[in-house]
Amino acid sequence: MIPQTFEYTAPKTLEEALQIIAGGGKPLSGGMSLIPMMKLRLAAPDHLVDLGRLKDLHYIREEGGALHIGATTTHQDVASSALVRGKCPLLAQTAGGVGDPQVRNRGTIGGSVAHADPSADYPAAMQALEAKFVLKGAKSERTVAAADFFLDTFLTALEPGEIVREVIVPVEDGSTGTHYEKVVQKASGFAVVGIAVRISRKAGKIVWARVGVTGLANHAYRATAVEKGLAGTSGGATEVQNAAAVVADGIEANSDLHASAEYRKHLAVVHTIRALLAALARTA
Amino acid sequence: MNINLKINGKTHSDDVEPRLLLIHYLREVVGLTGPHVGCETSLCGACTVECDGKAVKSCTMFAVQADGANVTTIEGLAVDGKLHAMQEAFWNEHGAQCGFCTPGMIMASKQILDRNPHPTDEEIRMGLEGNVCRCTGYQHIVNAVRAAAKAGA
Ligand SMILES: Cc1cc2nc3c(=O)[nH]c(=O)nc-3n(C[C@H](O)[C@H](O)[C@H](O)COP(=O)(O)OP(=O)(O)OC[C@H]3O[C@@H](n4cnc5c(N)ncnc54)[C@H](O)[C@@H]3O)c2cc1C
Ligand code: FES
Ligand code: FES
Numbered sequence: 147m148i149p150q151t152f153e154y155t156a157p158k159t160l161e162e163a164l165q166i167i168a169g170g171g172k173p174l175s176g177g178m179s180l181i182p183m184m185k186l187r188l189a190a191p192d193h194l195v196d197l198g199r200l201k202d203l204h205y206i207r208e209e210g211g212a213l214h215i216g217a218t219t220t221h222q223d224v225a226s227s228a229l230v231r232g233k234c235p236l237l238a239q240t241a242g243g244v245g246d247p248q249v250r251n252r253g254t255i256g257g258s259v260a261h262a263d264p265s266a267d268y269p270a271a272m273q274a275l276e277a278k279f280v281l282k283g284a285k286s287e288r289t290v291a292a293a294d295f296f297l298d299t300f301l302t303a304l305e306p307g308e309i310v311r312e313v314i315v316p317v318e319d320g321s322t323g324t325h326y327e328k329v330v331q332k333a334s335g336f337a338v339v340g341i342a343v344r345i346s347r348k349a350g351k352i353v354w355a356r357v358g359v360t361g362l363a364n365h366a367y368r369a370t371a372v373e374k375g376l377a378g379t380s381g382g383a384t385e386v387q388n389a390a391a392v393v394a395d396g397i398e399a400n401s402d403l404h405a406s407a408e409y410r411k412h413l414a415v416v417h418t419i420r421a422l423l424a425a426l427a428r429t430a
Numbered sequence: 431m432n433i434n435l436k437i438n439g440k441t442h443s444d445d446v447e448p449r450l451l452l453i454h455y456l457r458e459v460v461g462l463t464g465p466h467v468g469c470e471t472s473l474c475g476a477c478t479v480e481c482d483g484k485a486v487k488s489c490t491m492f493a494v495q496a497d498g499a500n501v502t503t504i505e506g507l508a509v510d511g512k513l514h515a516m517q518e519a520f521w522n523e524h525g526a527q528c529g530f531c532t533p534g535m536i537m538a539s540k541q542i543l544d545r546n547p548h549p550t551d552e553e554i555r556m557g558l559e560g561n562v563c564r565c566t567g568y569q570h571i572v573n574a575v576r577a578a579a580k581a582g583a
Contacts, residue, residue, distance in 0.1 A: 147449060147450065147451065147454060148449040148451075150449070151447065151448075151449055152448055152449060153448065154431060154448035154492065154494050156494070156495075156497065174495075177490060177491060177492070177495065178472070178490060181472075181490050181491070181492070182471060182472055182490065185470070185471065194448070196494075196495060198495065199495075222484070245559075245560070246475075246559040246560025246561075247485060247538065247541060247542075247557055247559065247560055248475060248478060248485050248486055248487045248538070248560040249472070249487075249560060251484040251485060251486055252484075252486055252487075252490070252491070333473060334473070335559070
């Protein structure tokens with residue numbers, strides 16, 4: 147039993163939910179992070195507003211060359227969606243590796259990005275995909291790029307009263323190969339280090355690369371130095387190794403009981419190489 | 431708060447505090463002690479039940495979140511005293527030792543075959559990632575799921 151009492155509302159509409167959240171209510175989606183935090187007394191909300199049961203936040207659709215995913219779409223539904231698997235395979239692969247089946251059945255994409263755990267899987271993919279988040283408040287709506295969204299450990303660009311309403315990711319074209327490679331923290335499944343990669347290769351030359359890194363720093367980031375190092379090359383083994391070598395340059399790496407900062411940086415380089423080679427093998 | 435839900439086919443209506451976890455509701459209010467509390471920290475899977483056809487850790491859900499849902503616990507698998515094929519398979523293959531993890535293991539195993547009737551051993555193991563067993567070393571559990579798949583569970 148959670149020691150502290152609280153109020154619970156399952157609103158019928160998004161408008162009703164946003165009204166209560168504007169007044170200080172705390173969003174509850176899958177509860178896969180919030181409920182454990184409440185048990186540990188790290189969170190003690192007065193009023194939970196259950197977004198998880200709002201049907202109109204649970205969708206995946208293709209529109210204008212992008213996939214639009216409602217915030218309460220579960221990891222399981224992202225991972226098993228034919229649309230996501232076909233058109234944004236990096237996201238499907240990432241979702242399929244979050245935690246375990248029971249966690250994926252409840253946890254949501256909106257909850258995961260809003261929570262911004264520095265070891266969460268989705269944020270790496272979001273950086274590599276240059277995803278956009280639609281943030282909605284009772285009287286406002288704005289769209290924020292992933293690059294401007296993840297600010298610090300458990301800290302995002304969300305303002306009080308705002309929720310993540312939708313996640314927008316691109317539809318890949320035929321030239322792109324993608325891969326997510328993570329060093330799994332065995333007990334929970336979280337990433338000690340996770341590397342999300344997209345590479346476009348045409349006529350044997352890398353046109354562009356995108357590399358998102360989670361687990362290493364206070365928040366997921368795009369390793370643009372690696373991306374620059376790859377552009378224009380053919381993606382041979384030496385070129386990949388040289389480009390990957392700088393993935394952790396200038397980064398203040400996390401250190402905890404799972405891995406020291408130095409070891410994390412080492413893991414990041416090794417697994418960036420693996421992720422790049424796997425993604426390259428999937429390019430045309 | 432009043433909740434109305436179906437548990438193992440039977441309708442229940444109860445007044446509960448929002449902070450009551452689903453596992454405690456099932457065990458202490460409804461009296462279904464099949465689902466176990468192993469860790470209460472979302473890691474062991476002993477509390478796994480089905481909620482609207484999906485395996486969930488009932489220690490990481492409030493009872494109020496199950497309002498209106500259709501819940502199945504291990505007690506609800508047998509029909510008229512005839513065990514579910516997954517229960518038969520765990521029995522035949524010695525998938526249980528002390529039995530503490532077994533109710534959750536069987537519910538998670540059932541989900542594996544519901545989604546993929548012919549899993550590989552690798553897929554079976556991935557499907558049981560959220561469940562911990564201290565006794566069996568898992569091999570007999572994997573054997574049980576494989577046997578149930580063969581039997582067309
Ligand atoms: C055993 C276990 C293993 C896990 N393993 C992994 C793993 O390997 N990788 C990984 O990435 N994650 C892992 N997780 C975390 C999981 O992915 C959570 O689902 C996710 O972090 C939070 O999503 P949720 O929907 O459950 O959010 P909740 O727990 O409901 O909420 C989390 C936070 O976000 C806020 N929030 C929720 N929805 C919104 C919204 N739409 N807009 C704004 N704020 C919102 C809440 O108020 C709360 O502060 C694991 C969790 C568990 C219990
Ligand atoms: S008691 Fe629920 S996961 Fe262990
Ligand atoms: S049989 Fe004892 S914990 Fe699994």
